[in-house]
Amino acid sequence: MSWILGYKKSCQWLGIVAVRMIMAIFLCCVLSLVPKAFAGDAVPDVWTGPDAVRFALKNNPDAQIAIKRIASSSAAIKEANAAFYPQLGMQAGYSRTNNPMYSFGNILNQGVFSNSIDFNAPGETDDLQFMLQLTYRIYNGGRNQAVVDAANAREKGAMLQEEAVKNSLGFAVVRSFFNIVQAREHVSARQAAVQAIDASIAVARARFEAGDMLKQELLNLEVQQSLAGEDLIQAQHGLVLSKQGFLNVLGLTGEKVNINLVQTPLQTVPTQPDFKGRSEIKAMHFLIQARQAGLRQAKSGYYPTADAFGSYQADKGFEMGSGSGDSWMAGIRVNMTLFDGKQTDARVQQADIALAQAKDELRKMELAYGLEIRQAVLTLDQTDKRCRVTEKMVVSAQESARLFRERFNVGLVLSSELIDTENRLTEAQVRQALANAEQRIAVANLRRACGLLQYTEQ
Known part of the structure; x- marks a missing residue:
């Protein structure tokens, strides 16, 4: 009985394969009759x-x-034009360490500091961190506008x-x-x-x-x-x-x-x-x-750049009392290249x-x-x-x-x-x-x- 059932299934599978092959051949024949040089445009019988x-x-x-x-x-x-918009990024990660400096930082960020902690050996800590970062280029010597003008x-x-x-x-x-x-x-x-x-x-x-x-x-x-x-x-x-x-x-x-x-x-x-x-x-x-515009873009290298930035950070620990904490930072940063090898x-x-x-x-x-x-x-x-x-x-x-x-x-x-x-x-x-x-x-x-x-x- 099992042999008969297997035989029937094999026949059904072969039948499906045969039908699909016939459909594929028919589709290829139909597509071969379609003009290949154009799509949707009728070819006139007589040209003017x-x-x-x-x-x-x-x-x-x-x-x-x-x-x-x-x-x-x-x-x-x-x-x-994307240069005129702020850049928003997200960062997430999990870390575990016994490095004294990083462990102490995790303790402070999570708000679980106590006087009993040994600064030289704070112990093993972990940190689940989530951070949002926002940056915006305030000034770069007209480089962004020059790039836009050139693209236009x-x-x-x-x-x-x-x-x-x-x-x-x-x-x-x-x-x-x-x-x-x-x-x-x-x-x-x-x-x-x-x-x-x-x-x-x-x-x-x-x-x-x-x-x-x-x-x-x-x-x-x-x-x-x-x-x-x-x-x-x-x-x-x-x-x-x-x-x-x-x-x-x-x-x-x-x-x-x-x-x-x-x-x-x-x-x-x-x-x-x-x-x-x-x-x-x-x-x-x-x-x-x-x-x-490309010349103006090149000359922008003589000028400083100024960026505004801001970030929000949340930390969560599980080793030392399941502490958690959040923090933020904002400011302005100015960069000026004093010497670039005459680049x-x-x-x-x-x-x-x-x-x-x-x-x-x-x-x-x-x-x-x-x-x-x-x-x-x-x-x-x-x-x-x-x-x-x-x-x-x-x-x-x-x-x-x-x-x-x-x-x-x-x-x-x-x-x-x-x-x-x-x-x-x-x-x-x-x-x-x-x-x-x-x-x-x-x-x-x-x-x-x-x-x-x-x-x-x-």
């Missing part, structure tokens, strides 16, 4: 520029790192650095978006070139079979067909890479990317480009304030150098951002001109290709001439796609250089 920017600002690791940096700065402010300045700088990260991230998203547009137009141009060559080869084979074309002319077109196919493969590969780069900026993984250029609004061009509104410049000003001088020197370095970095940033503004303006002007030129180039190349195809169909031009014409059309279309995409990227770059958001609704 503003949608992509908003999504990246929530899910890109750089944006999350900037947010955590602000949280860390806020915690530093709380830590700095760093928090504001961290907030501005977050804005700078978002501006850079927004530009990266827009650039990746229009890289896809450019790659897609490149693929379209290569596909059109392949289709045009295929149509020309069909005409050439008909003419060759009719004896109206040499074999060499047909072979030239077939070679060009292979070259156009290779160019198309490279363009398609570039499109795949551009989509992967776009997903990476968004903080996603996958392969499917659909973008909508029609519903992506045009970005306005800054009328008066200026770098003074950039978050990096403002953040550097707050860093200088933090360094100034304070070294700290002041280091803080002064750090402040000077921050000011030099600000000047360096102003020069660099001024150059960025000028380069962005020149690049935008160049891309505007290229767009106008390539538009005319495509119109002319399309008309020229149309005429050459008609003449080739009736045998008035050679295949080499048709190939040159088709290559010029394809090159013009690729140049136009590149110029249009770079023009939109140039606008985004100028907005980034000015410290502006990519889209007003961002």
